[in-house]
Amino acid sequence: MRLMSVSIFLLLMWALLVSLSLTQGAVVLSLSDIWSVWQQGTLTEHFVLWNHRLPRMIIATLVGMSLALSGCMVQSVVRNPLASPDILGVTSAAALAVVGLLIYWPDANVHWIPFAALIGGFSAAGLLLLLTTKRLAEPSHLALIGLALGALFSAIVDYLLSKYPLEINGAMLWMTGSVWGRNWSHLPLILPWLMVLVPGAIYLCYRLDVLSLGQEKAASLGLKVTHLQVVTLLMAIALASVSVSVCGAIAFVGLVAPHIARFLMGGRHFPVIIIAMLLGAIILLAADIFARAIAPPLEFPAGIFVAMIGAPYFIFLITRYKHW
Amino acid sequence: MTQKLFLFVASFFISTLTLASTSVNDEMGVFTIDSVPDRVVVLEFSFVDALANIGVSPVGVADDGDANNLIDAISSKVNPWTSVGNRYQPSLEVIASLKPDLIIADPDRNASIYEDLKRIAPTVVLKSRGETYQDNLDTFVKIGTIMGQETAVKARLEEHHQRMDTLAEQISSNFRFQFAVANERGLWMHGPKSYAGSVMERLGLRVATAEERETAYIATTLEQLLNANPDVFLLGEYGETTIVDTWKTNPLWSLMSATKSDRFYEADPRLWSLNRGMIAAELMAEELVELINKP
Amino acid sequence: MTTHSAERSYGTSVDDQSTRSNGSITAATIATRFGILLCLLFVGAVFNLVSFSSFSLSLSDAWQALVHFDNNQLSQQVIRTLRLPRLLTAMTAGAGLAVAGVLMQGLTRNPLASPSLFGIGYGAALAFTLSATGFIPLLSVIPVSVVCFLGALITGLIMFFLAGLHLSRMNPIRMVLAGVAMNFLLVSVVRGLVIFADDHAFGVYYWLIGNISNATFPDIWMAIPPILLGLVIAVFISHPLNLLSLGEERMQSLGGSLTPLRLLSGLAITLLTGASVSIAGPIGFVGLMVPHIGRRIVGHDHRILIPFSALLGAILLVYSDILARAINFPIDTPIGIVTALLGAPFFFYLASLKTRGR
Numbered sequence: 001m002r003l004m005s006v007s008i009f010l011l012l013m014w015a016l017l018v019s020l021s022l023t024q025g026a027v028v029l030s031l032s033d034i035w036s037v038w039q040q041g042t043l044t045e046h047f048v049l050w051n052h053r054l055p056r057m058i059i060a061t062l063v064g065m066s067l068a069l070s071g072c073m074v075q076s077v078v079r080n081p082l083a084s085p086d087i088l089g090v091t092s093a094a095a096l097a098v099v100g101l102l103i104y105w106p107d108a109n110v111h112w113i114p115f116a117a118l119i120g121g122f123s124a125a126g127l128l129l130l131l132t133t134k135r136l137a138e139p140s141h142l143a144l145i146g147l148a149l150g151a152l153f154s155a156i157v158d159y160l161l162s163k164y165p166l167e168i169n170g171a172m173l174w175m176t177g178s179v180w181g182r183n184w185s186h187l188p189l190i191l192p193w194l195m196v197l198v199p200g201a202i203y204l205c206y207r208l209d210v211l212s213l214g215q216e217k218a219a220s221l222g223l224k225v226t227h228l229q230v231v232t233l234l235m236a237i238a239l240a241s242v243s244v245s246v247c248g249a250i251a252f253v254g255l256v257a258p259h260i261a262r263f264l265m266g267g268r269h270f271p272v273i274i275i276a277m278l279l280g281a282i283i284l285l286a287a288d289i290f291a292r293a294i295a296p297p298l299e300f301p302a303g304i305f306v307a308m309i310g311a312p313y314f315i316f317l318i319t320r321y322k323h324w
Numbered sequence: 325m326t327q328k329l330f331l332f333v334a335s336f337f338i339s340t341l342t343l344a345s346t347s348v349n350d351e352m353g354v355f356t357i358d359s360v361p362d363r364v365v366v367l368e369f370s371f372v373d374a375l376a377n378i379g380v381s382p383v384g385v386a387d388d389g390d391a392n393n394l395i396d397a398i399s400s401k402v403n404p405w406t407s408v409g410n411r412y413q414p415s416l417e418v419i420a421s422l423k424p425d426l427i428i429a430d431p432d433r434n435a436s437i438y439e440d441l442k443r444i445a446p447t448v449v450l451k452s453r454g455e456t457y458q459d460n461l462d463t464f465v466k467i468g469t470i471m472g473q474e475t476a477v478k479a480r481l482e483e484h485h486q487r488m489d490t491l492a493e494q495i496s497s498n499f500r501f502q503f504a505v506a507n508e509r510g511l512w513m514h515g516p517k518s519y520a521g522s523v524m525e526r527l528g529l530r531v532a533t534a535e536e537r538e539t540a541y542i543a544t545t546l547e548q549l550l551n552a553n554p555d556v557f558l559l560g561e562y563g564e565t566t567i568v569d570t571w572k573t574n575p576l577w578s579l580m581s582a583t584k585s586d587r588f589y590e591a592d593p594r595l596w597s598l599n600r601g602m603i604a605a606e607l608m609a610e611e612l613v614e615l616i617n618k619p
Numbered sequence: 620m621t622t623h624s625a626e627r628s629y630g631t632s633v634d635d636q637s638t639r640s641n642g643s644i645t646a647a648t649i650a651t652r653f654g655i656l657l658c659l660l661f662v663g664a665v666f667n668l669v670s671f672s673s674f675s676l677s678l679s680d681a682w683q684a685l686v687h688f689d690n691n692q693l694s695q696q697v698i699r700t701l702r703l704p705r706l707l708t709a710m711t712a713g714a715g716l717a718v719a720g721v722l723m724q725g726l727t728r729n730p731l732a733s734p735s736l737f738g739i740g741y742g743a744a745l746a747f748t749l750s751a752t753g754f755i756p757l758l759s760v761i762p763v764s765v766v767c768f769l770g771a772l773i774t775g776l777i778m779f780f781l782a783g784l785h786l787s788r789m790n791p792i793r794m795v796l797a798g799v800a801m802n803f804l805l806v807s808v809v810r811g812l813v814i815f816a817d818d819h820a821f822g823v824y825y826w827l828i829g830n831i832s833n834a835t836f837p838d839i840w841m842a843i844p845p846i847l848l849g850l851v852i853a854v855f856i857s858h859p860l861n862l863l864s865l866g867e868e869r870m871q872s873l874g875g876s877l878t879p880l881r882l883l884s885g886l887a888i889t890l891l892t893g894a895s896v897s898i899a900g901p902i903g904f905v906g907l908m909v910p911h912i913g914r915r916i917v918g919h920d921h922r923i924l925i926p927f928s929a930l931l932g933a934i935l936l937v938y939s940d941i942l943a944r945a946i947n948f949p950i951d952t953p954i955g956i957v958t959a960l961l962g963a964p965f966f967f968y969l970a971s972l973k974t975r976g977r
Contacts, residue, residue, distance in 0.1 A: 026409075026417040047420045051443060110435040131967075148966025151904070155959030158828050162953055165512075165541050168824050169412055169814055170432060176810045180413045181437040252803045259796070297409035297418040298389045300811055307807035311800040315781055318797050388815075412814060507751050507822040508763040509900075510833055543825060543950055545832045547701050550693075551673030551949070562822070563751060564760060570835050574700050575690055 003271040006264055010278040014061070017285045021057040022049065024289060026296035051183060059182045060288045060302070061281040062190050063243045064253055068280025069201055070239035071254030072261070072273050073232045076208045078143045084255035085240035088233075089149030091251070093124030094244040096153040099171045103164050113174075114189050114245040121241025124149055128237075129230070142233075177250030177303030179288045186246050193242045197235050198277075204232060205269040212267065250303045253280050256310045263317050283310050348466040351431040351449040352438065360472040361426030361446070367414050368430045368452035369394055373601025374464045376401040377480050378473045384422045386414040395592075395599050397607055420444045428467065452600070454540060457522035460600055484602050491609040492527040495616050502532040502554035502582075504544065505593050506566040511559075512541040513552065519600045523608050546571050550580055556615070557582035560593030589615050649917055656930045660710075663937040667709070668702045671944035676702075700836075708834035708842075708898050709936040709954070713905060715846045715895035717932025718853050720906025721913070721925055722884045722891075725860040727795055733907035734892040737778055738801035739771045740901030743893060745805050746770025748812045748823050764838045764897045768845070771893025774801070779885050829902030829955025831940060842894040849890035850929060856883050857921035864919065902955045904962030905932055912965075935961075 023029045027048050029037070037045045070085045078087070085091060097120025098113055131145050157175075161168050207228050211218045219225050240254065261276035287305035294300070347356040365384035366372055372394060375382055381403040387393050388410050406422060409415040412433055419427065419441070427447040432454065434441065441447040448470060450463045461481070468477030503520040504513045514520040515533040518540040524531050532554035536542055544552070549571075557580070559568060571577050582588045591611065595604055668684075669676040676694050684695040684703075719734040726732075734740060746766045749755045761769075778801055782794035813823050859880045862870040867877065892906075913928040939957040946952045 026415045027421050047443060048417050051440065052416050052420075106432075110438070113436070144966055148963050151959060151966060152963030155956055155963055158956045158959060159952065162543075162825065162828065162956060163539070163947065165539075165543075165824070172810055172814050172824070173412055176807065176814065178413065181416070181440060183440055185439065252807075255799065255803075292415070295389070297407055297415035299409050299413040299415050301413070301814065304807040304811035307803045311804035314800045315797055318793055318800070319781065319783070410815070505822075509747070509751070509826045509830070510822050512822070539950075543832070545701070545951060547697055548673055548949060548951075550697075564756075565763070567833050570833075570837070576693075576696050576700055579693060579696070 003265065003274065006275055007278060010275065010282060014278065014282050014285070017282060017289065018057055018061075020293075021060075021285060021289050022053050024293040025053065026292070055184045055187065056179055056182055056288065057285065059186055059190070059246060060179045060285045062187075062194060063179075063247045063250070064257075064280035064282070064284030065198075065277040066190065066194055066239045066243045066280075067250060067253040067284070068257035068261075068276040069198065069273060070236045070243065071256075071280075072258040072269070072276050073201060073236035073239070074254070075258050076212065076269065077229050077232050077236075078146075083143065084251075085236060086249075086251055086254065087143055087150065088146040088237060088240065089124045089128060089151075089153060090121045090237055090240045091244055091249045092150040092153035092157065094118070094120040094241060095171075095175050095249055096120055096157050097123075098174055099157050099160055099167065102167050102170060103160055111185075114186070117245035118241050121237065121244060124153065125234070125237040125241070129233070173301055174248040176301040177244075177248035177306070178291070178301035179247055179284070180292070180299050180301070182246065190242050190246050193238060197239055200235060201273055202270065204228070204235075205273060208232065208269045209267075212269075248301075248303065250284065250306055252307050252310050253283055256314045257283060260314065260317060346469055346472065348448070348469050350466070351451060355446070355448040355470070357426065357446050357448075357470060359425075361424075361470065363422065363424045364426045364428065364471075365408060365419050365422055365424040365445070366428045367408070367434055368411060368428075369598060370452045370455065370460060370463070370600040371428045371450070371467065372402065373398050373599065373603050374460075374467045375471075377464065377602055378468055378471060378476045380471055380473075381405065383424060384408040384419060386411045393594070393598065395595050395604065395607070398599060398601070398603050401603075416440055416444070426470065455600060456517065456519060457526050457605060460519070460605075461602070464602065480602070484606065487606055488526060488609060491606070491613050494613045495527055495529065495609070497529070497616060499530070499555035499587070499616075500532040500534075500553075500581075501529045501556045501558075501612075502552060503558045503560070503591065503596055504549075505541075505560040505562060505597055506568050507562045508566055511544045511549065511567055513544050513549070514597070515540055515542050518597075520596050520608070523605045524612075526605070527609055527612065529612075546574065546576060550576060553581050555581045555585065556587045556589075558589050558591040558596065558615075560591050560596050562593060587615075649923055652916055653927065653930070656927070656934065660930060660934050660937065663934055663941070664706055664710075667706050667937050667941050668698055670941055671948055672697065672702075673949055704834040704836045704839055705831055705940065706937065707839050708831045709940045710933040711839060711842055711846055712831070712895040712899035712902065713932035713934070713936030714929040715842075715849065715891040715932070716902060716905040717909035717913075717928040717935070718850060718925055719888045719891040719895070720908075720932075721910040721921070721928045722853055722856075722860070722888050723906065724910050725863065725921060726881065726884045726888075728864065729795055730911070732795060733904075734888060735802065735901060735903060735906065737775070737782075737798045737888060737892065738805055739774050739778070739889060739892040740896045741802055741805035741809060742774025743767040743771040743896040744809050744827055744901050745812075746773075747826060748809050751823050751826075752812055752815070754812065762837075762841075764841055767897035768841075768893050771896055772889060774805070775885070775889030775893060777801070779889075782885075825953055826900045828953040829900040829958070830951075830953040831899045831936075832943075832951040832953075834898065838898045842898045845890040845894040849887040849894070850925075852883050852887040852890075853925050854922070856880055856887070857925050860884070860921040861919075864921075899936075900953075900955060902936070902958055904958045904965075905935055908958075908962050908965050909935060 019031060022034055023031060034049065037049050074085055075083045094117035097116040101108055101113065101116045128146055128149055132142050161171055207223060210221055210223050211228060215225050257276040257280040258272065260279055261272045265271040265275050283306055286309055287302040290305040291300040291302040345356060345358045347354050363383045366382045367386040372382060372385055376398050382405050385405045386408050389407055391399060408418045424445045427441050427445050429441060429447055429449045430452040431449050438447065450466055451459050465477055468474060501524050502513055504511050513533050515536040516522060516525055516531050517537060521531050532552045533542060577583055595607055665681065668681045669678060674694055674697055676698060680694040681698050684698040688699055689695055716734060723732045723734055724730060746769060747763060750763060750766045778798060781797040859875050862873055862875040909928050909932045913924050913931055917923045917927045939954050942957045943952045943954045
């Protein structure tokens, strides 16, 4: 019941953001304008609405959901409150792949950037699983190795950027994450993954609840613990890599959305996952609206506003939370 | 038969004359446009310089939200424009609402939105960020061709080279020159691969960091600055106080050739680093002449 | 709740294995290990003064520059006015960040905690960026180190309340989460400003990675008092920190009180990190890495661990600085990149040791 009411509230909030997202920006439209543009718009309005705002809104929603879900899955395996997709080293590996591409192959087609990020992310994940195969039962080990890989990759990125300072702005932009300039062509990069992985995650919810009782107990209840952990992590990695490949390394959504969802819903996985995905979508969509409507025609990277919206609310929750 | 052939040839000539389709090689391949554009949106500062030189005013400029980012010498030559936002993330909505018939974009910054830009208007992608003096002239010729002003371009180029040559004669010295920018925490020398460095080389001057051909901006400590030891040192300072204020109190500072012979000058970083183009290059050369011939 | 079980499993992991592996260290071995460290520091310091220069510097130049300084000699000038402040900055910042790391890990009982988690480093960074990019013109009048230190202090103060250090019942998880949130917030704002700053971008970026190439004496004189004060406080609270590592209940039953400990460690962390960052930039990994190495070598007793980590941190940065000059000679690489490149393999080492102990 609580799940129902919270999710309806969040859905309404999301709908409100959608309407803001379609109407606000450098060119302000009203809701009725949207209808008339649908009927017969000038070329400009048509472009703004259908080639620019609508795909951007959809991408922000999907990436937000995907990051939040990834965060839930990582946190259910690595039992550290700091756990987020970032500690798996996936984000930094993707960043390294992209920065490497920008620096060493400046003539490469920009359409390769998402694929470079995806390959980077998956290679890092492969390396991570390879290095931890024998000790998957120890989440803290996984976290340390993931952090180590991440640190190594970001150190190399820093080194490259200090050698080629001209690329700093572009790389920084990518590492902060932005929904600017995303269009319909990015949709096939993320939608199919979500259509498979979201039902998959829901299917695993019950098992993850059992896992949260502790590894021994879960094993005694007949759960294949290691198997479940690997599958969950792979899903988390896929979701994180896909999100990063589309929008750049947007941090914080994957950490904060699951935490907020848990503050609201308690420990069971199913409600947490649903609410976290809604929250992720809301946070990123709101961030993108801020990013382009706060001082038009200036556009900021949405990644900045993710933290500006997410962090204060999160801190507020932390200070209000009674059960410390 | 002959009549048919004649008709065909004639129609071919007529069509090329009326359509006047022009093509240039840009960073994405070959760019072709059928008519001379009228409403131009540019996404980097240096393109404004190029347009100003052939008397065209852009309708929109990615000026980071502040028209003062362009030096007066350039902005006074063109009509006021609409800002289309930051250079790193120009607003597609504003660009679309300006209804341009040509967009000039930079390959580094704008490649990711190339498809979107093309949907708004024909888009030519030309080198701007990280360009050298010669790159900039090549870009100017291309922009002139697209605007259908080959003669004006030729004349302007000739005038520019004459001007640069005259100025170069007035400077001619054996000094080793160096331009650098500084903030509170560091100093970066602009080597021959940077715009300022390549303008100095165009003027026949020796750049103190002549060996550094790979990196445009060289991170520098006081130790390395002493090693480069320029005879004429121009500094563009970002901020009220910079690292150089601290260096000035160090006895080593006075050992540098430029300070020994009192040839250390402050320069406007907007002119020397931000605004690349022929107008900027001429102003830089004039500034150098003035500094060198100071008693 | 998941977070609570996570805390339990995490809170004990460091303590368990280190007490097990280091139970039998005698005073003599500890003295020897301190001695080795001092020798290493001395060798590194000398080498740091004369190595990898565009000028040829010799050991005798270094000796002359320190003992009877002749300001007509270029090489002695370089050593005395450029190399010496750089060396001192490396040592001071290294010691400061390392001890801040020990306190942070001791206080949160989380082995992944480091001073950067508290957001203090990026608080200083934000202040620096605001001043360097000219967004707040007033800031550019104040010396930049002071601006950074103020940024760090303000962040420290805010974090103090957000983390709940003023409450009688404080949860380390709350502290860590609040720290992460704060850090992310500051990082994003700084990144946004850097992207926006464009032409300044590389200047700010260099500093953000951590860079001591342009160290000066006035900055060091300003940073030494807060760092010394922080070190004194750290030594002063080392015994209560030992008690805390047994768990909060045990600590209270043994007569230790939590609130003053938290107040003092919060103050010490802010002073140490703030002052270090203001002279060296937010150098990563020192605060994370050094406490772990320290525990491996001298065990878990904070009374020994704190001075030992201070030395170790100084050594780490002195040698990193040499490497920073060597990697891409004659151009200096920011020192933060070196510590990060060293830090990453260290993690692998740490992870492999952890499992071998089990």
